[in-house]
Amino acid sequence: MMIKGAVEFSHHCLSKVIQPGDTVVDATAGNGHDTLFLAKLVGKSGRVYGFDIQEEAIKNTEKRLADDGENEQVTLICRSHHELKNVIPGDSDIKAAVFNLGYLPKGDKKIVTRPETTIEALQSLQERLHTDGLIVLVVYPGHPEGKIEADALLDYAKQLDQKHWQVLKYEIMNQMNNPPFLIAIERNQGARNKAG
Template sequence: MENYQITQWCHRFIEEQVKDGDYCIDATCGNGHDTLLLCRLAGSDGLTAGFDIQEQAVEKTKERLREAGVEEKVRIFCCGHEKMREQLAEDPDCRKMLEKTQDGYGSVSCVVFNFGYLPGGAHDLATKAQTSLEAVEQSLELLKKGGIISLCIYSGKDSGFEEKEALMEYLKGLDSKKYLVIMSSYYNRPNHPPVPGLIIRL
């Protein structure tokens, strides 16, 4: 049995979800691990958009993608994820992610969030409740039928609990006829362990 860290838990569902040709979004690139995973799963016909407010994170992500030879399949934006729709609309390739299907659903297969701060980065640049909620709302509008949003919610230490509490309250209120929200927990781990979760567009 693997020692499941939160990212491993989320990756299992992402790997089951994303297929060749899919559109994907990494809303918090960090060091680029999730961005690379999405690119590989979406294949040569897919496209991934990545967002991070920190230049350090953007450069690390771009370097990781170059080393893997998949930089042509991704567009990286150095901005907050709450500007997701705005940035996608301005990029000729990413505009396709904003298109609606005939039944009114979005076109994106998977959106990945890691809430908190960049490992090894400045803790005062952690994601914030208000902008994170804005980004999740935009992501919900972009999801295709059966699409998923993967959530890794970190709290405590320098980042506090405001963002976690705001996200959990918001997720609890989502329309159960449109979305299925599944939250898990590392139940016996001390010191405010991270919370993994999924949102599935029904």
């Protein structure tokens, strides 16, 4: 099938950018699906930094990686993604990052990502993103907090300077119940250190 859901399309986009040996970020490790996908793309010579505020999510991700033999190249951090600037070494050139927002599937639905910390993490990544690097956000507007976050992220993404950033919104339009959509932010050639 040509048309993909938001998560599947995020993986498609990331696979076109990430090479073995790259440094990448999973800003919301969750149950480890994106982390494992990134670990396979960067290979044993690359590095994945995975963030989540919930210990349960970190444990789930650790198990998924270990079961697949892909844990060697992954550093998991039980902290908010907005703290990544204090955790990832300053000389790391980040090739790509993924956010899968909302709440932990099968977890506590009261613990959700918030627009202020998501945007702070996004800005930190933009400052360190490789030329032609990519950030993808899978956004879930189908619950009240998710709708607030979606609106804030769309407002943020729309104001990014087109000289430095290409911004894409990808969504399936004829599904009920506010399905997830994707925002992709790509650094233009030669647009280093321009977060706005």
